[in-house]
Amino acid sequence: MILVVGSKGMLGQELMALYGDAARGVDVDDIDITDLESVQRVLLTLKPSVVINAAAYTDVDGCQSNTELAMQVNGEGVAFLAMISKEIGAKLVQVSTDYIFDGKKGSPYLEDDLAAPLSVYGESKLAGEMNTWFNPDHLVVRTQWLYGHGGKNFVETMLKLGAEKKELTVVDDQIGSPTWTRDLALAIKALLDKGCQGTYHAANSGFVSWNGFAKEIFRLAGLDVAVLPMTTEQLNRPAPRPLYSTLDCGKLQQDTGFVPQPWQDALKRYLELRPAR
Numbered sequence: 120m121i122l123v124v125g126s127k128g129m130l131g132q133e134l135m136a137l138y139g140d141a142a143r144g145v146d147v148d149d150i151d152i153t154d155l156e157s158v159q160r161v162l163l164t165l166k167p168s169v170v171i172n173a174a175a176y177t178d179v180d181g182c183q184s185n186t187e188l189a190m191q192v193n194g195e196g197v198a199f200l201a202m203i204s205k206e207i208g209a210k211l212v213q214v215s216t217d218y219i220f221d222g223k224k225g226s227p228y229l230e231d232d233l234a235a236p237l238s239v240y241g242e243s244k245l246a247g248e249m250n251t252w253f254n255p256d257h258l259v260v261r262t263q264w265l266y267g268h269g270g271k272n273f274v275e276t277m278l279k280l281g282a283e284k285k286e287l288t289v290v291d292d293q294i295g296s297p298t299w300t301r302d303l304a305l306a307i308k309a310l311l312d313k314g315c316q317g318t319y320h321a322a323n324s325g326f327v328s329w330n331g332f333a334k335e336i337f338r339l340a341g342l343d344v345a346v347l348p349m350t351t352e353q354l355n356r357p358a359p360r361p362l363y364s365t366l367d368c369g370k371l372q373q374d375t376g377f378v379p380q381p382w383q384d385a386l387k388r389y390l391e392l393r394p395a396r
């Protein structure tokens with residue numbers, strides 16, 4: 120049985136839908152990953168063969184002023200999951216982020232590139248990656264710019280703002296690959312099906328700025344909204360973000376045969392399937 124930790128989160132919901140009866144889901148009401156006893160109780164009772172950790176503290180600006188909580192959830196919590204999953208002979212899948220990189224490389228990041236997080240969120244997620252080593256049977260899957268059904272995300276924010284405003288200002292100097300949670304869930308399944316271990320990058324293909332992403336969202340949704348440019352410096356949010364954090368997904372393709380679709384196709388499909396709100 121596959122245990123999805125953080126099953127009510129955006130990615131967690133998609134993993135539950137993909138795995139159906141083969142999965143069991145737990146979230147904050149059932150498990151607190153920052154509490155070793157809670158992790159022991161759940162894992163020793165359910166005895167899964169695979170633990171996918173989709174639980175995290177994902178508010179990037181919130182992490183910047185709540186360092187301790189960020190390190191507990193995104194760092195220490197993963198150590199507990201790794202130690203106890205090892206004890207029961209289960210594999211651990213940890214989901215990580217492009218924000219472990221500083222975005223200064225200028226070309227897509229490879230799995231072995233040097234991590235240099237700019238933010239507390241990035242630091243805490245890097246600590247989580249390292250803590251997976253407590254279980255040698257682990258997978259770290261780094262992804263970026265996620266959107267999906269049932270989650271707070273950039274696409275939903277834009278659609279909400281676009282219904283209210285005729286003009287928006289969105290940063291045009293951060294470049295990445297918007298990624299649909301459904302495609303990430305499929306990539307994780309492909310990695311598990313092939314018995315892969317270690318670190319992999321998984322994102323939809325191609326890249327764009329947040330500004331360009333917003334324009335495509337409005338074009339596909341048929342909303343007439345002017346999207347004006349602004350710099351990250353002008354936006355001045357609490358947590359620094361990497362400017363160019365595209366992930367090279369060649370290793371995923373080579374080891375599993377899974378080819379992520381272009382971000383534009385994924386977005387189109389997501390909007391077609393999205394229930395009216």
Ligand SMILES: NC(=O)C1=CN([C@@H]2O[C@H](COP(=O)(O)OP(=O)(O)OC[C@H]3O[C@@H](n4cnc5c(N)ncnc54)[C@H](OP(=O)(O)O)[C@@H]3O)[C@@H](O)[C@H]2O)C=CC1
Pocket residue numbers: 124125126127128129130131146147150151152153172173174175176177192196214215216217244262263264265266270271
């Ligand atoms: N969203 C994105 O753009 C990206 C996300 N990622 C990574 O992907 C993974 C999934 O992200 P996403 O689906 O957006 O996450 P969400 O924030 O949507 O979901 C995370 C879930 O974890 C739960 N949770 C928080 N703290 C704990 C805890 N102490 N114990 C148990 N559960 C807890 C949350 O509950 P509650 O809501 O009640 O706090 C929530 O249900 C994370 O590892 C994230 O870092 C990587 C790159 C991009």
Ligand SMILES: Cc1cn([C@H]2C[C@H](O)[C@@H](COP(=O)(O)OP(=O)(O)O[C@H]3O[C@@H](C)C(=O)[C@@H](O)[C@H]3O)O2)c(=O)[nH]c1=O
Pocket residue numbers: 177178179180216217218262263264265272273276287288289290293329354360
């Ligand atoms: C709503 C809005 C956002 N923005 C900018 C702010 C930010 O740089 C960018 C995207 O906003 P978000 O708050 O979604 O960005 P952010 O929280 O930084 O998204 C990140 O989340 C974490 C969990 C990850 O792991 C990353 O891969 C990435 O997806 O758009 C505007 O410029 N104008 C706007 O009106």
